[in-house]
Amino acid sequence: MKKILFTGGGSAGHVVPNIALIEELKRYEQLQIAYFGSNGIEKGLIEEIGVQYFQADCPKLVREKSLKSFSKNLTVPFKLIKAIRSAKKALKTYSPDVVFSKGGYVSLPLVIAANNLKIPCYTHESDFSAGLANKIISKRCKAVFTSFPETAKTFKNGVFTGAPIRRNIFEKDKIAAKVKFALPLQKKVVLVLGGGSGSKVLNEAIRQNLEILSDYAILHVCGKGNLQKITVPNYRQFEYLTDIGEAYAAADVVISRAGAGVIFEILSLKKPSVLVPLEGATRGDQIENAEYFSNLGLCKILRQNHLNELPKKIKETLNDTTLIRNLERSQFSCGNEKILSVLKSEL
The missing domain is CATH 3.40.50.2000 (Glycogen Phosphorylase B;)
Structure with a gap:
């Protein structure tokens, strides 16, 4: 063998x-x-x-x-x-x-x-x-x-x-995914991905704006040990999702760090996204990744020191017809x- x-x-x-x-x-x-x-x-x-x-x-x-x-x-x-x-x-x-x-x-x-x-x-x-x-x-x-x-x-x-991309992420149904997460079918869904260990700044930014984002349903993958007791309608939080494909299927827009792996999944699914690249003690790879695709008109970038603008950026991304058209035309093997x-x- x-x-x-x-x-x-x-x-x-x-x-x-x-x-x-x-x-x-x-x-x-x-x-x-x-x-x-x-x-x-x-x-x-x-x-x-x-x-x-x-x-x-x-x-x-x-x-x-x-x-x-x-x-x-x-x-x-x-x-x-x-x-x-x-x-x-x-x-x-x-x-x-x-x-x-x-x-x-x-x-x-x-x-x-x-x-x-x-x-x-x-x-x-x-x-x-x-x-x-x-x-x-x-x-x-x-x-x-x-x-x-x-x-x-x-x-x-x-x-x-x-x-390399997980093929099962392409096999999910949007309505079935919304039903699974108990989300209202009529609301746009914001999927928040903070990386495998969770992003403290992303977690805080989304939770601080839950009231402003009440027009949306929110799926929040916050990382291990980062769950909080929050009873807000249409807000669902998870430490980690084994089948991320269902979350992608439910999502209308994705908020994420800018690791290349997750970006290629998002783009392959043609999902509008707001990328928040990791900064600080890194080699700057996430900034380069985000800027590469932003320059192609395939995503939005929001830097960490501007996370107070997150609700505005979400609305802007969902309403950007040029971005959505670019995604529909894009091809990533x-x-x-x-x-x-x-x-x-x-x-």
Whole structure:
């Protein structure tokens, strides 16, 4: 039996695309699938779909400029060596034919170890500008698949494939979804996505404006541990939704962070959106992602320091006929088939 080992984590954006590929590979009976990650968000998401999981303590570089962060970063090389040893042990135990990475700090030790053991590796970069982990492991991979054609040109082994997207998000019915969430059929639905761990600023912005937004029904995915006791009509909150496709189906407009994975899902479904890119101690990838699609006239951007304008921006987005027309005409290819065809050639 052939075996494939996936890795990627630290955020839902490094895991959900892997799940999209795993769900399709599950159809092949003569293929065994496993996952390598940390004790982070990826562990719960992968165990939820019943895939064997190898866990290791993977170090993360802290980007925030402070003495505390500097001290933490000094330990990263030593922790990385330990993580590589754990990865090597997992590889020898599982003995995969190929490794597929979705980037993020979790992927670094596994790809390094797999490369040392001569196991073929591939990785995928979702964002417009490559993350640090993918920059480091790119030379150890046979190919770097990308969601953006421009990104592929930044790697010698870059291959533009498009983004891996969960196919089941296209199979949901709008009315059935509204009924499931007990939402009034006549109201427009605002879907709020704050990322896998939840966005504090987005959560606060939507909750502070519930009265102003009373003309809408609201589906709010607020992240683990972020539920609040709120009894407002037509407001539904969830820590996480396993079947996000139903929420997408119900939605008329999506408010979201600007990770590439979620953007490509929103655009593939042709949903109007307001993107609130993550700022602060990041490499600025979400700002680049949001600006790329905003310049194409396919979304609106709202910066964090202007979240008081959220109700106005929601109304503006829903009434923007040019934006809606641009979305209807747009085409974004799902990268699943191109990626899977290459992986299957190794099996």
